[in-house]
Amino acid sequence: MCNRLRRPIVQYNGILYRKEGNMSGTQTGLSENLTIQDIADALNISKTTVSRAISGKGRIGEETRNRVLDYIERKGYRPNPMAKGLANNRTYNIAWVMPGDSSFTELPFFQRCMSGVIEEAGNVDYDVLITMIYGQDNTGLKRIISNRKVDGVILGRTLVNDPNIAFLKKSDVPFVVIGSTDEPDVIQVDNDHIKACRELTEILIMKGIRSIMLIGGDEAHVVNRSRRAGFESAIENMKNMNISVKSSIHMNIDNDSMTARLVDDALHDGVKCIICMDDLLCAYALDKLHRDNIDIPEDVRVASFYNSELLHNNVPAVTALQYDPLELGRTAAGKLFSLINGEEVNTLTNLPYEVLLKGSTQ
Amino acid sequence: MCNRLRRPIVQYNGILYRKEGNMSGTQTGLSENLTIQDIADALNISKTTVSRAISGKGRIGEETRNRVLDYIERKGYRPNPMAKGLANNRTYNIAWVMPGDSSFTELPFFQRCMSGVIEEAGNVDYDVLITMIYGQDNTGLKRIISNRKVDGVILGRTLVNDPNIAFLKKSDVPFVVIGSTDEPDVIQVDNDHIKACRELTEILIMKGIRSIMLIGGDEAHVVNRSRRAGFESAIENMKNMNISVKSSIHMNIDNDSMTARLVDDALHDGVKCIICMDDLLCAYALDKLHRDNIDIPEDVRVASFYNSELLHNNVPAVTALQYDPLELGRTAAGKLFSLINGEEVNTLTNLPYEVLLKGSTQ
């Protein structure tokens, strides 16, 4: 059951005759598995001409082209991607690579990036194949590459000394990363986290805050290092302006109890502002503060270096940096298609960000 | 830049000679783009023989086969999927279709199902192409189907009168749905929600609860109708046993304020147990109860027809039904590959569930 239709081949005297036309009066109203040969036969022209009409490459008479295009339109012809792929050495697929650990996979960030990638791919009739990296295990990616299942790859995030980047560089497949890396010659699409975090931190300090705690995530992730660097650079800048700020930084925090403990410490030490590197950490911190009936912003201010739905229902609204992951995905895919088409692409692209100043730091 | 290697074709006197061997001393240690012809040449046998050694089909000498397999192993040969696909009329890809509205995409449920699908696909050297349905808009799915980019499709959830199921049935592409449907002849993988919800409801009633409110989601989703049916059937059963239970059902609830209002009503009406159809609704309800300082289970008991991380941090722990989405994904993919290989597959598969009785209904 469920076999695709195949044009019947009829055999007489050991000679193969292809049955003319196509056999389907289909339910979808589309002729299935029509080939350019069928079209050529129907219009009394050659395959080449049909191919030219479709691709737009090579000279072809205006009238002939229209005849072909009309016919194709009417019959709902779609080229066979396998055949095209074989002839062009292309798959018309790209890969989207994202972390497989559920704590990351489920972050809206990656979902949105992926949507952007899919959207952009659809525009050029490409599809998106998905694979996950589970910790160190990138067998999925390796399979896809060595099987030559895609024309390019988008890496959803970057690690410090990223083994996947190293692998992709060697693999000779075009790729783009969402995020930043020190690795040279890698096409990167990112937000300028250093600048954004510096800006937000400086704004808070300018508001008079003189004691800040920064709660940060896994240092293996480039983005977390960038956020830290932005924060530190703000503190440094202020110092140069003779504004001295007491600050502490706590990295590699990844669960609610660690966060709660830090929040306790902060309150105990008279910290006036807690900045969290991402939405999840911030949600943990807010949770803890609410449980303890601490008033925000009266008792302590709170800000997040990444905004998301997780923070949307909080009262008061949370000051945060806002990015557009959908656009990151779209842009990365756009760059990748340029690469695939052999165009030059600049290495670094920074997308804009917004600083949302809300009640939590009033 | 970044173009794939192509074997150089050298032309003398108008005759094309393919340059022997392959040109790469590659960084990956794998010979790239080796073909069966190259292997045949190297071993002084024919393409056909090589093909036979690889596929295992057709007669071939033990020794020849081993020579070929050894060579392939050493050189890291991987067949070109485009060429194989063209010859076999296969793509070696399947599609995973899930709702694109962010409120759904981001549910852990779909992520896990997808992981299961990807895992199972990897086992048979297939890859997973992803597409999303945005409300009524299934152009992505249509593109994939009419472009013949996949050998089969897995639909991540079912709707009442699902237009995607109708579309796929007409399309002649094998497909499996995760969820249930009234549509005949559709391969379905699901949990028995009716039975599970009936069971949990009956257990709660047996514990002495005589007034229950059910808060449910979108009735366009088959799963929500099933959960409702299970609940109703429990009430009915109890009635037949002369246990009369006061109950109310509220469907199509999809945000926190609607939920909060219902919780208010429940408390006002002396409802003793609030059951939510899914994790998100339950999280909304718990939020509201905590804000109002209502004691669980003393003042009101709470249960959920779907367990997830969203409920894990609640105190007390929440009574809920538990499923294994990863296994749903794996199973659905397994069925799909059977279909693709022309095997018979039974239409209905129900995976097990667990009833977790926790503190929230003590």
Added chain:
DNA sequence: TTGAAAGCGCTAACAA
């Protein structure tokens, strides 16, 4: 047990 050759559906170089 092995090989020659045709075919999958498309592109592109060359000829007309």
Added chain:
DNA sequence: TTGTTAGCGCTTTCAA
């Protein structure tokens, strides 16, 4: 402007 033909890398039929 159009057609002929070879080729992409694999499978499969038929013959040896």
